[in-house]
Structure formats: C-alpha cells, structure tokens
Amino acid sequence: MINSKPYVIGIDMGGTNTVFGIVDARGVVLASNSIKTRKHSNIDDYVAELCEEINRLIVSIDAQDKIYGIGIGAPNANYFTGMIEDGVNLPWPTPIPFAKMMADKMGVPVAITNDANAAAIGEMTYGAARGLKDFIMITLGTGVGSGIVVNGQLVYGHDGFAGELGHVIVKRNNGRLCGCGRTGCLETYCSATGVARTAREYLEMTDTPSLLRNLPVDEITSKDVYDAAMAGDKLAKDVFEYTGTILGEALADFTVFTAPEAFILFGGLAKSGELLLKPVREAMEKNMLSIWKGKVKIIPSELKEADAAVLGASALGWEAKPMAAPEVIAVTVAAAPEAPKA
Numbered sequence: 001m002i003n004s005k006p007y008v009i010g011i012d013m014g015g016t017n018t019v020f021g022i023v024d025a026r027g028v029v030l031a032s033n034s035i036k037t038r039k040h041s042n043i044d045d046y047v048a049e050l051c052e053e054i055n056r057l058i059v060s061i062d063a064q065d066k067i068y069g070i071g072i073g074a075p076n077a078n079y080f081t082g083m084i085e086d087g088v089n090l091p092w093p094t095p096i097p098f099a100k101m102m103a104d105k106m107g108v109p110v111a112i113t114n115d116a117n118a119a120a121i122g123e124m125t126y127g128a129a130r131g132l133k134d135f136i137m138i139t140l141g142t143g144v145g146s147g148i149v150v151n152g153q154l155v156y157g158h159d160g161f162a163g164e165l166g167h168v169i170v171k172r173n174n175g176r177l178c179g180c181g182r183t184g185c186l187e188t189y190c191s192a193t194g195v196a197r198t199a200r201e202y203l204e205m206t207d208t209p210s211l212l213r214n215l216p217v218d219e220i221t222s223k224d225v226y227d228a229a230m231a232g233d234k235l236a237k238d239v240f241e242y243t244g245t246i247l248g249e250a251l252a253d254f255t256v257f258t259a260p261e262a263f264i265l266f267g268g269l270a271k272s273g274e275l276l277l278k279p280v281r282e283a284m285e286k287n288m289l290s291i292w293k294g295k296v297k298i299i300p301s302e303l304k305e306a307d308a309a310v311l312g313a314s315a316l317g318w319e320a321k322p323m324a325a326p327e328v329i330a331v332t333v334a335a336a337p338e339a340p341k342a
Contacts, residue, residue, distance in 0.1 A: 005068040009054060009106075010314030012115060013037060013074040015089035015142030020054055021307075022063055023314035027126055029307055031061050043092040043101075051105045069109040070102060071316030073118025073309050075143070078160040082112050085161075089143050089179060109320035115139070115309060117154055117163070119266050119301075120147025122312030128264050128302040136260045138165070138251075140269035143179075144187040144194075150258050166191070170250055190247045192222035192269050198239045199225045210235035222269060229275055240275040247276075248283025255284075255292050262297040266308055270300055 007030070011020040014037060021032030033053055040046040058064060076086045082099030084090070103110040113121075120137035123129040129137070129149070137147040144166030148155040155162045166187040167180050175184020176197065188194050199212055199220050211228040212220055212235065228236035251263050269276065281298055288296070301308055 005066050007063050007066050008068050008314045008317030009070040009108075010118075010310035010312070010317065011050075011054075011070065011072040011074075011102075012118060012309035012313055013072065013090075014115065014309075015075065018050060019310055020050070020057070021310040021314070022057060022061060022067075023311060023317075025318075027311055027314075029310060030063075031057050032307075032310065033057055038091045041091060043096055046092070047098075047101050047105060051102070054106070067106075067108050069111065069317035069320035070106060071118070071313040071318075071320065072099065072102065072110065072112040073115035073313040074098060074112060075115055075145070076161070076164075077112045077114050079111075079113045079117070079156050080160040082110070084112075086180075103322075109317075109322050111316040111320035113154075113313070113316060114145065114147070114161075114163070115313075116145030117147040117156075118312035118316070119145075119309040120149055120154060120264075120312065121315050122303060122308040122310070123264050123266065123301060124149060124152075125315060126303060126311055127308060128299045129262070132261050134258060134260050135262045135264055136165070136254060136258065137264045137266060138247075140191060140265060140267040142191060142193060144191045148258060148260075155258075165250070165254060168250065168253075170246055186246070186250050190243055190250070190269075192267075195222040195225055195239060195243055195269065196220050198242055199236065202235055202239060206235070208235045212236060226272055226275065229272075237275070240272065241279045244276045244279025245283040248280040248285075249287050251280065251284045251296075251298070252287035252289070255296055256289060259292065260296060262299050264299050264301055266301040266303075 007022050007024055010023050017034050018037045019034040021029040023029055035049055035053055074084050075089050077084050084094055084096040084098045086094055099110040099112045116139045119139055123137055129135050133152040135149050139145040146163050146165035148163040167185045169184040170186045171184035176188035177183050178185035178188045200217050211233045225236045225239050229240055
C-alpha cells in the first residue's frame, strides 16, 4: 500500500546551525536548507523562522499535504518527553517543549531525540555503520556528542539521557570549565571550540612561531588551526596531537562499557583526516585493555555532514505519533514504509 503522505522532515539542530531537509521513503534528501541556531534570543522567534523556511522548502518541491511527520535531532533532547531539557550549547532557557511547539506550528506529528543519536541512526541506515550492531557514534562539532548502539538498538537509558560521553570528565584536576557546569569534560578539549581554546592557550603559554599569531587571538577557530597545520605550522600540529591523544584515551575507556566494533567519527572536526586520526588511533591502542587491542576500528563518517543527522532524524518522523497533551507519546525507531515501486 502506497503511503498517501510519502515524505518526512528531518531537522538537525546544532549549536551553530540548524539544518533541515525533506526525505522520501528511500532515504533520499529531496531538498534541504539551514538557518542560524543562535540568530534569535527568543525561542518563539526561532521556531517561527524555522517553520517558515521549512514551509518554503515544502512549496518548492510541491510537497504540500505530503508530509507524514517530523523527526528532530537536538542537543539534550529527551526521546521520551519531547523536551529539550538542558541545551547547554543553545541560547535559550531550558527546558523547552520543542516537539510540541513544532507540532502545533506545523500541524503534523513530531518526534525528537538527541542530535548525536539522530546522527547514529543515519550512519547505521545509510553510512559507515551499515551492518554493524555494536558501535558508538562520536560527533565532533560545537560540542562532543555520542550515540551508543548495542545489538542494533540505540541506548536511551531509563530517562532518555544515556550516552552523554562528551561530558565524561577527562581532566580531574584543573580541568576546563564546561557549559554543563562541571570541569574537565571531554567536550571542552575535543570539540571544535576545544581545539580553538587549546590553540589560544598554546599561543599564550609559548613563544613558538605560528601562523596563528597573525590572527586576533579571540577570533581563532578550529578551521584556522586546521589550515595552519596543513601549511606545516608546528604549533597547530601540536594542537591536533594534544586533541587526538585526549580523544583516543577516552575511546579506550569507552570501549570497556559496550565493547563496540567501531567508533564512527562525525562532524567538522572529524574531517581533519590524519591530523586527528593518527594521534587518536595511537592513544586508543596504547591505553586499550589488552582483550580489545587491535579489535576496535575508528572510522570517519561516510555521509555528508548535513545528511547524516537529517536522515537519522527523519527516520523518527515515520513513527511520530500525535501528541497527547502535555506530553509526547513515546516512539520507536523503525524502518521507513516501503517505497512506491518504480
């Protein structure tokens, strides 16, 4: 039976950008766009712009009345309640009943999960994790997120918040202050913002010549550090060595939780190639418990950065249910409905 509403919307809310797309039952992103997450200080204004741009996209491909549901990946979004409960990288006070706000505005069922979990679903369905039943997705963006898959299923825990590996403390003494309120979290060292922070510290603590000294220190980004490293800049290379070592040590520790077949690295920072991957692999193997040495792979994402999370979030859209106020009915991730025969 052909679904009379053959499309879903996938939304990936990042700390910097919100990317969204219209996806069909085959997992093809038919159209996509993005807005700046931090443009509006008021959540209502953000939702209004997001819905306006989504509707514009719908009209552009003549998909009015063809949207089955909406799936959303967002920071610290609770799969069970539909709430963004502690969005430390977002500009608005939390908790936010985001699924309900979007459902009220768009008039279709909405389901929501953690952004890293959404990326894991996308990677498992369409990318490097196809065929893997046990893996951990690590997203290296504005923050560090994770999606843990065990026996082919995402791990949510009893309250929907399992898998916040970016907030595992990796520096117990004199660690960096994290947006979550603790100090020494992995996120403060191995995110894009963490890389820029390390570069600024290196510039202040040493007199090593560097291309980065030609930039205003407070405006240095991870992209600047990458570009300098690729140009042979020693200080910038040292930053990546430091970052990769911390991440590799953390992955060795994470392995003892679920014995994953692989870690999938996703996000802008993961595109740094061997600058990052080499120290990550070396540190992970050096610190790995002997029974897992040489057994766990580190694999870069095979999907375009935008598509992984959008596709993953869209998978939730196929199973989104109308909400019974004031809570969202719990949803189960399932395969998209069978596509129409060509």
